Amino acid sequence: MRVTIADVAREAGVSKTTVSRVVNLKGEVDGSTAARVREVIAQLGYVPSSGAVGLARGxxxxxxxxxxxxxxxxxxxxxxxxxxxxxxxxxxxxxxxxxxxxxxxxxxxxxxxxxxxxxxxxxxxxxxxxxxxxxxxxxxxxxxxxxxxxxxxxxxxxxTNHEGGASAARHLRAAGRTRPLVVTGPRHFGCVRDRLAGFRSVLPEGPVVDGDFTELGGRLAVEGLLAEGVEFDSVFAHNDVTAAGVLRALRTAGRRVPDDVAVVGFDDIPMAEHTEPPLTTVRQPxxxxxxxxxxxxxxxxxxxxxxxxxxxxxxxxxxxxxxx
Amino acid sequence: MRVTIADVAREAGVSKTTVSRVVNLKGEVDGSTAARVREVIAQLGYVPSSGAVGLARGxxxxxxxxxxxxxxxxxxxxxxxxxxxxxxxxxxxxxxxxxxxxxxxxxxxxxxxxxxxxxxxxxxxxxxxxxxxxxxxxxxxxxxxxxxxxxxxxxxxxxTNHEGGASAARHLRAAGRTRPLVVTGPRHFGCVRDRLAGFRSVLPEGPVVDGDFTELGGRLAVEGLLAEGVEFDSVFAHNDVTAAGVLRALRTAGRRVPDDVAVVGFDDIPMAEHTEPPLTTVRQPxxxxxxxxxxxxxxxxxxxxxxxxxxxxxxxxxxxxxxx
DNA sequence: CTGAAAGCGCTTACAG
DNA sequence: CTGAAAGCGCTTACAG
Missing domain, CATH: 3.40.50.2300 (Response regulator)
Known part of the structure; x- marks a missing residue:
């Protein structure tokens, strides 16, 4: 059977009120009384019922x-x-x-x-x-x-989605990349708009393709652009999963990463360390x-x-x- | 203020008992009474307190x-x-x-x-x-x-860890691989022993290296063996993270996967689709x-x-x- | 079919 | 410093 506050009170020869005070360190209790109550609590293995406490305290x-x-x-x-x-x-x-x-x-x-x-x-x-x-x-x-x-x-x-996008752009620009492709996430997400705006504030040029945060989305974006003959020397994907698709499509097309095309993702999910090559990315904390x-x-x-x-x-x- | 069963009872002109019966569909309640109670419940937006119900029901x-x-x-x-x-x-x-x-x-x-x-x-x-x-x-x-x-x-x-290991071995054997390397997880895990035993029941030959379920463990295992000049034509890693390390070490060493070395993992975590090449693995449901x-x-x-x-x-x- | 009352295991004014 | 009693919001014999 469950041990209740009443059991402790009886065993210790005090009221439930006193036991409650000892348990919750509330109000004055005589030292020796408290000690006795604590002893009984330990001996009986009493733990207050969370449900009852919750009900009483609201x-x-x-x-x-x-x-x-x-x-x-x-x-x-x-x-x-x-x-x-x-x-x-x-x-x-x-x-x-x-x-x-x-x-x-x-x-x-x-x-x-x-x-x-x-x-x-x-x-x-x-x-x-x-x-x-x-x-x-x-x-x-x-x-x-x-x-x-x-x-x-x-x-x-x-x-900081805006600053995150900007930092990706600064990194690419510092590496001499000038024609970035951006593969976004769904446009109705505020974070997507922020990442794009941040990136654009640093590197305003280059194609933008709408993605959907999936690997397939990243792959299709790159395949489509390559098929159209659109040139780019880097990609900023709005999340890492998309970036994985981008890497795959580039590899299939025979483009070397990072030599021909540098790729930056967003999130830093565990997978980012394990893509080939490992993914440069904007880490979300x-x-x-x-x-x-x-x-x-x-x-x-x-x-x-x-x-x-x-x-x-x-x-x-x-x-x-x-x-x- | 919170709406209680007492509020509903008062408003509907019945006892709390009756409200409780209606709510819990327990015992006989007159149809029209029940209907009235339900109406009041809906009108007041009454939801029983989970804490109180729990306390009363135990x-x-x-x-x-x-x-x-x-x-x-x-x-x-x-x-x-x-x-x-x-x-x-x-x-x-x-x-x-x-x-x-x-x-x-x-x-x-x-x-x-x-x-x-x-x-x-x-x-x-x-x-x-x-x-x-x-x-x-x-x-x-x-x-x-x-x-x-x-x-x-x-x-x-x-x-089925034993059968999973065996299925990996059968797959490799069917592909003509005869000298597999096994990179295990911690040996004190029963699942590790089972996976190894299952694999061994089909392909009894080849080196075994103790791993620790980490990427680094997989990498070190392969690097060590290659340095020693030990030959193998396939690897069975006891989880996918280890397999990722194996793939990386093989790539670094210039071994082609799967041409030179075939690799099989265990788990089928999301990452397994995104390694290069994508990982053959024993899926845990x-x-x-x-x-x-x-x-x-x-x-x-x-x-x-x-x-x-x-x-x-x-x-x-x-x-x-x-x-x- | 319905309700008054006890009980679930606590807390907290209130009184002493 | 301590306790009796009411109350938290329910459920459930029990009686009618």
Missing amino acids: SSRTVGMLVPSLTWPWMGELLQGVVDTVEAADYGLLLFTCNRGADSVERFTTQVSARAFDGLVVIEPENTLHRLTALHRSGLPIVLIDDRGHHPDFPSVVT TRQMGEAAARLLLGHLGGAPAPRRPVTLPTELVVRRSAP | SSRTVGMLVPSLTWPWMGELLQGVVDTVEAADYGLLLFTCNRGADSVERFTTQVSARAFDGLVVIEPENTLHRLTALHRSGLPIVLIDDRGHHPDFPSVVT TRQMGEAAARLLLGHLGGAPAPRRPVTLPTELVVRRSAP
Whole structure:
């Protein structure tokens, strides 16, 4: 049978109130009384029921995390950052995904109303910002990890997409490249517009092809341009997966990397080290973004005021052989 | 303010008992009464507090998941399998990691005693089997996803490591390779011993080098053997990350893959498609293993008897260019 | 078919 | 310094 606070109280010859005070270090308790209670607690192996504590206190000491997918290449690092921070603060982490669209968001909203968690870290699933805003207005603390370049009403963590694009361009320009091809991600993502604008601010010339963040997209972009006879001496792909497709298409076409064409990606996912040649890329501080988001949320739950501007973490150019 | 069952009862002019019956579809309730209650529920937006329900019922409708790390390459797929299954059953998923050793396991054990979840899916962190066994004995339903070849007292999900190794060997033999190099993982993992034994049952000859599941390990193994002048016409690496190191070392040494040396990995992580050449590998059904583990646990929570033998999901050889 | 009451395991004014 | 009692929001015998 489960050991309850009543068992401890009886065994120690005190009231439940006193046991509670000892457990929570709240209020004055006589030294010897406290010692006796602690002894009984250890002896019985008493651990307060999180459910009962939550009900009595009106909070669950748990934060929720909502992600569109767990299989995206940078998700593991991000999640690890969140989990580490949350666990260090003795909170639990309730994980939700919404890869089945409206249905799962519905289900999720129910969990919110059920008060299953005190606050939420979210990577925005497409077209959910208005729902999240509604939840936030109704009192749920939310922090957004923004990979799309949105600017919601609630706190968010972003990276320097514009500067990241610019740094890629500066690196290519310094290497003497003048005719870059840009393979973008979906244009309706704010981050894509920022990366492109940053790149263009340094290297305004050269073709642009719309990609879709997939390997195939990168491959088709390069194949198409080569077929048309369009020349370029470098490629800036808006994510690493696309860059992998670019590398493959170039190899198939007999173009040497980096001699004929230098290639730069974005993200620095684990794969980037293992392409041939290894990929020069703009690193997103994914893990740190997760940590920052969790810290922001925990701080807010602890009463700290929410920052009015997005928390911005810098990208970093990682130079490997595809663009030395 | 939060809407409670009392609010609904008052508004509908019935008792809390009746509201509870309507919500949980339990016991007889007059049709028109039920309809009225449902109307009020919808109108007030009532959602039962998960904490209170859990306390009253003695269960949390939440399962825990304990993983050693979230950044391992196949963890995303596995987690997605677990989450999808758990969410579909209307359970919550509480995520724990234990990358800080004993401390985090301690913290985790506390959560168990706090009854924060009803059952546990676990990927075994090193040296924790005895603790898990103790938790299981004390009444916590546990399902192990076993990547190590253990055989615990509680239900587990495994893949066919022996047959996977054998299939790699058959594939190489059919391609006329006779002098394979095997680069293993850590020898104390049961899965490593199984993969090796399976491979050896088909191709008993050739050198074996101990690896450690890292890229560097694979690279060093090949470099060492080439330096010693040991000849081999193929490599079976015990995971894909090691195989990536093998490919790199071979390329550096000027050996062509697959012409001079064919390479087969294990796992089929996302990277395997993107190495040069793309990697032939023994696919672990990671996502399905997650799904199976979650189903097993949910079934057990629902009263189904636990299977006495590990649930075994088959590996599958995925042929790409590194070993056609 | 329906409800009053006890109970789940805690916390927290309030009173002493 | 300590405790009795109410309350958190539910569920579930039990009685009618």
